[in-house]
Amino acid sequence: xAGVTQSPxxxxxxxxxxVTLRCxxxxxxxxxxxxxxxxxxxxxxxxQYYEEEERQRGNFPDRFSGHQFPNYSSELNVNxxxxxxxxxxxxxxxxxxxxxxPQHFGDGTRLSxx
Amino acid sequence: RKEVEQDPGPFNVPEGATVAxxxxxxxxxxxxxxWYRQDCRKEPKLLMSVYSSGNExxxxxxxxxxxxxxxxxxxxxxxxxxxxxxxxxxxxxxxxALTFGSGTRLQVQP
Numbered sequence: 001x002a003g004v005t006q007s008p009x010x011x012x013x014x015x016x017x018x019v020t021l022r023c024x025x026x027x028x029x030x031x032x033x034x035x036x037x038x039x040x041x042x043x044x045x046x047x048q049y050y051e052e053e054e055r056q057r058g059n060f061p062d063r064f065s066g067h068q069f070p071n072y073s074s075e076l077n078v079n080x081x082x083x084x085x086x087x088x089x090x091x092x093x094x095x096x097x098x099x100x101x102p103q104h105f106g107d108g109t110r111l112s113x114x
Numbered sequence: 115r116k117e118v119e120q121d122p123g124p125f126n127v128p129e130g131a132t133v134a135x136x137x138x139x140x141x142x143x144x145x146x147x148x149w150y151r152q153d154c155r156k157e158p159k160l161l162m163s164v165y166s167s168g169n170e171x172x173x174x175x176x177x178x179x180x181x182x183x184x185x186x187x188x189x190x191x192x193x194x195x196x197x198x199x200x201x202x203x204x205x206x207x208x209x210x211a212l213t214f215g216s217g218t219r220l221q222v223q224p
Contacts, residue, residue, distance in 0.1 A: 042201055042214030056211055090157055100146050105157040
């Protein structure tokens with residue numbers, strides 16, 4: 001039973017570039033949430049996708065966008081990268097109908113902006 | 115004011131010690147509560163959910179005080195393998211996103 005998988009593991013970009021991160025949810029899960037974790041901080045919620053629509057969004061600019069595919073996998077896109085976007089990006093999956101259950105996280109993608 | 119506040123630590127304790135972490139949350143509408151554990155450069159992993167009546171899982175005990183908007187985690191008989199950052203996590207009524215504290219770092223020493 002595969003857990004949440006994310007790719008790539010690490011990524012190095014320069015300011016102004018664009019990046020796409022990918023996530024496959026845990027088998028049986030239909031909801032994907034994305035979080036950004038800066039060094040020394042807790043994860044911060046970016047947005048959540050269910051049925052291929054963005055259902056909820058945190059306090060992040062429009063440079064952060066996403067997509068969910070019919071197979072429930074998801075992408076996070078960040079445009080016009082800034083130095084401050086350097087962080088661990090975490091994907092979490094859950095079941096929409098079980099909102100009180102905890103979310104399960106993937107290993108994350110470590111993004112470094114030079 | 116942060117929505118979820120934790121003492122960042124670090125807490126340096128000897129093996130076998132008992133250690134307690136505290137957390138406060140600002141939104142009285144918060145509905146679900148969790149403690150996650152995060153090892154260095156790894157993803158957060160669920161340690162335990164926190165229930166209103168308090169709950170225990172082996173050496174770990176979680177307590178919730180809704181009136182004071184306060185959550186605690188007690189670790190008894192600390193092991194070297196307990197060294198990690200402990201994240202207090204809250205989910206508000208009507209929202210599905212998790213709100214994390216900044217974490218409390220624990221270092222258990224031999």
